[in-house]
Amino acid sequence: MATIDDVAKLAGVSKGTVSSVFSKKRPISQEVTERVLSVAKELGYFPNHVARSLAIKKTMIAGLKMPLSKDGRMSAFETQMISGVIKECSAHGYRLLLDTLPEHDDPTQFSLDPVDGVIMLNPRKDDPRIARLQQMGIPLVLVGRPDPLDDAVSFVDNNNTEAAYQVGEYLLKLGHRSVLFLNASSDMTVALDRKRGLADAYLQQGLVLAEEQILHYSRKLYASQIDYGYRSMMNTYGKMNYTAVITDTDRAAVGVLRAAREMGIAVPDRLSVIALSNDATLAQETTPRLTSVELSADKLGAEAARLLVEKMARPEVVKQTIIDAALVFRESCKSI
Amino acid sequence: MATIDDVAKLAGVSKGTVSSVFSKKRPISQEVTERVLSVAKELGYFPNHVARSLAIKKTMIAGLKMPLSKDGRMSAFETQMISGVIKECSAHGYRLLLDTLPEHDDPTQFSLDPVDGVIMLNPRKDDPRIARLQQMGIPLVLVGRPDPLDDAVSFVDNNNTEAAYQVGEYLLKLGHRSVLFLNASSDMTVALDRKRGLADAYLQQGLVLAEEQILHYSRKLYASQIDYGYRSMMNTYGKMNYTAVITDTDRAAVGVLRAAREMGIAVPDRLSVIALSNDATLAQETTPRLTSVELSADKLGAEAARLLVEKMARPEVVKQTIIDAALVFRESCKSI
DNA sequence: CTGAAAGCGCTTACAG
DNA sequence: CTGAAAGCGCTTACAG
Incomplete structure (x- = not known):
């Protein structure tokens, strides 16, 4: 690669001048500008971003x-x-x-x-x-x-805590007492925040959230979020007792809806589903459309x-x- | 920020030595290494990636x-x-x-x-x-x-061409003659490739693909891929004549499935749906599960x-x- | 094992 | 409007 020195030499100017032609930080006469640019083109010269960054202490x-x-x-x-x-x-x-x-x-x-x-x-x-x-x-x-x-x-x-609180409050108001909560992976701080928010909503009504009905996502156990929702439903419905399920993502809710369809459980008539959503476009397009809390990552x-x-x-x-x-x-x- | 010079001076060594302690490119005695490292820590020195890149002409x-x-x-x-x-x-x-x-x-x-x-x-x-x-x-x-x-x-x-050809060949073999093709945006070369592949499959059977049944995605017209699938179905079913729909993405297929459900059209009994898939996890989790060509972007x-x-x-x-x-x-x- | 010095390719006061 | 020179913070032959 040609450097600023090569250009300066061939154009018969100093490298300060070549620099100025490219950076436009100080005015250069039209004649010189044209000469420099044409030499640069001939040589295939492009300013070196790394060298420039070092000099100006800025990389953009x-x-x-x-x-x-x-x-x-x-x-x-x-x-x-x-x-x-x-x-x-x-x-x-x-x-x-x-x-x-x-x-x-x-x-x-x-x-x-x-x-x-x-x-x-x-x-x-x-x-x-x-x-x-x-x-x-x-x-x-x-x-x-x-x-x-x-x-x-x-x-x-x-x-996160507040959002989970709202979900809990809403479900309790609708009369649900027993829920299945498909929470995030247990090593994430959001999982704790969400559990806390939900538990607070219960306490507010003098109730207590059943810890054993909180499941956690695991990359080892589930192939995908959809799979997490689907299999969690399949494995627990009938065994555990709940009238609503809260999922940590829209995709998990898609899995829950699919399991419910396959088991012939009408949503929302026999089961309510609510998602902590990170993908609003998906939540709007399920059947039925998902009630959710929209937490958009973007x-x-x-x-x-x-x-x-x-x-x-x-x-x-x-x-x-x-x-x-x-x-x-x-x-x-x-x-x- | 402290520089390599500061460290060298305070540790009483040359900067070449400090450089070597950090790059490990030449052996430095344990004693000197420890002294340099401790001075570096005291000064809060970290090698400057930009300066290093300029010197070695490599950025990783x-x-x-x-x-x-x-x-x-x-x-x-x-x-x-x-x-x-x-x-x-x-x-x-x-x-x-x-x-x-x-x-x-x-x-x-x-x-x-x-x-x-x-x-x-x-x-x-x-x-x-x-x-x-x-x-x-x-x-x-x-x-x-x-x-x-x-x-x-x-x-x-x-x-792309081959994949679309296979889709066409498969649908023709199943007896479908008239299809709705929800193609990609028309300014993308893949849209052309896919159309060509599909048309080739028809030609192969001595048939000709109806151009007017090829729709193109547009960011202006549709809010999302799901919306593209949903509204295209809603707007054309009954007006146009087709027994199968091909979508350019899984999400568009999700929209098609939803529209079909709402209109009471059984898939695949009354309508076949096939996707050019870019999201295998989604294709496997719809109801019914999507037959698709898996083109994974990743x-x-x-x-x-x-x-x-x-x-x-x-x-x-x-x-x-x-x-x-x-x-x-x-x-x-x-x-x- | 270590140092002194040139070099990587730019920018920027300073001087004219 | 332009040039000469020092400087940005590293690396690396070369010499010892």
């Missing part, structure tokens, strides 16, 4: 740290969150560095990445990466809240990116944003 | 060029392809730079990106970016074939990444890979 790249699960596949949540992040970054002229590489524990392997800021998905408890990024002085926004809470770090999160992603762009401009600001999710009433729930 | 980053549609959302295809690319890149220690920024036509804006290779989705006809990347000497793999074909460029593609992405990794090691090799998709028989088709 945002980093997204997102650990990949063991099987290497992305979940629907991750997928949609990325979609939201990209859309927003792109609108602000940033590109996105997707970093799914596992962390080493070798302190020698950390490096100051080629990014101007970082979005980090699902930080772990006492996540050491948070302190490290702050030490490096890299603007950071979390998706999901830090544990323990820390008002020096910006994040966006859903109101909104989380877009908002995180917005905060990050702001923080890259003004590193000192901290914002902690809770994205509200509210119940959307459709046709899959009924009072008993 | 793969680029993915993928134009974003007007509304900024990613399609299911894009989403899944990314998933495949990430999985494979990650397995080889590469990170992924997602580049959705639109192209300028200002020649001054092109730059030699901070990547070791590029995967480009859906190249346009006579795409100027291809020549430019080759000129820069950056390893390139296309997803979708170049137009015109060029045996100097590596790509992966589905056998396989395309993973294979593209595999080719790129190979090409970054040996830039001179060119591979053009067609990923076969074959019919999977489930329960949504029947002979008449």
Whole structure:
């Protein structure tokens, strides 16, 4: 590859001049501009982004740290969150560095990445990466809240507890007392939040949530979310006692609906189904259409990116944003 | 941020030594290593990835060029392809730079990106970016074939024409003559390929495919793929004459199934439905389960990444890979 | 095992 | 409007 030196030499100018022709940071006469451009074209010269980044200490790249699960596949949540992040970054002229590489524990392997800021998905408890990024002085926004809470770090999160509370309150109002809750994987903080919210709704009515009717997703046990819903229904209906089922994703609800159809259980007449939704287009298109709480991952992603762009401009600001999710009433729930 | 110089000075060694402690490229005595590491920790030093990349001319980053549609959302295809690319890149220690920024036509804006290779989705006809990347000497793999074909460029593609041919052949064998084809958006080369394959199957039997029964997806007209399937059925059933419908995605098929249910049309007894599938988990979980051709976008992405990794090691090799998709028989088709 | 110095390809005050 | 030179933070022969 030709470098700025080659161009400067052949065009008979200094490299400062060539630099200015490309960056337009200072005016260059039309004659010289044309000469430089034509030499550049002849030589197949393109400015080297890495060299430029080193000189100006800016890459116009945002980093997204997102650990990949063991099987290497992305979940629907991750997928949609990325979609939201990209859309927003792109609108602000940033590109996105997707970093799914596992962390080493070798302190020698950390490096100051080629990014101007970082979005980090699902930080772990006492996540050491948070302190490290702050030490490096890299603007950071979390998706999901830090544990323990820390008002020096910006994040966006859903109101998971509140959303689950609303679901519980609604089902109780409809007269349901016994529910099957197909919760998220038990190692996720959202699973805890949701369980807590639901339990709170019960307590509010002086009732207590039956813990044994809460199931947890597991990648080992189920082939997919749909499978999780389908087989959980098949395995428990008739054995356990419930008049409503709450699912953690729309896809699990699709599985539940299918199982119900196959067993001849009318929804919502004999069974109510309600989803914590991450895919609004799917929830609207099942039969019957799903009553759900819409937690859109892409909104989380877009908002995180917005905060990050702001923080890259003004590193000192901290914002902690809770994205509200509210119940959307459709046709899959009924009072008993 | 502390630099390598700061560490070298405070530890009383040269920067070459500090460099070696972190890169492990030459042996450093245990004593010196410990001293350097402790000073680095004290100063909060982390090697600068950009500076390192400039020196070694390598970033360990793969680029993915993928134009974003007007509304900024990613399609299911894009989403899944990314998933495949990430999985494979990650397995080889590469990170992924997602580049959705639109192209300028200002020649001054092109730059030699901070990547070791590029995967480009859906190249346009006579795409100027291809020549430019080759000129820069950056390893390139296309997803979708170049137009015109060029045996100097590596790509992966589905056998779209063949897949559509198989669908046509199968439906004709079942006795269907008149079909509704919910094709992809008309500006995509896959839409042409698929139409051609289907038409070929008809010709093979001395029949001719009714062009007016081919519909095209449009982002303007439909809110989603499911909506596309649903409304197309609703608008045409009874008016047009067909005994089978072919959809371009699983989601469109979900919409078709829903419309059929609402209109009381039994599938597959009165209507056969077959999908060109990009989401196998969904196709298996509808009622009835969808007969489909499985074109998995994630396989395309993973294979593209595999080719790129190979090409970054040996830039001179060119591979053009067609990923076969074959019919999977489930329960949504029947002979008449 | 370690150091001094040149080099990677840009940008940017400073001077004219 | 343009040039000469120092600087961005690393790596890597070369020499010892």
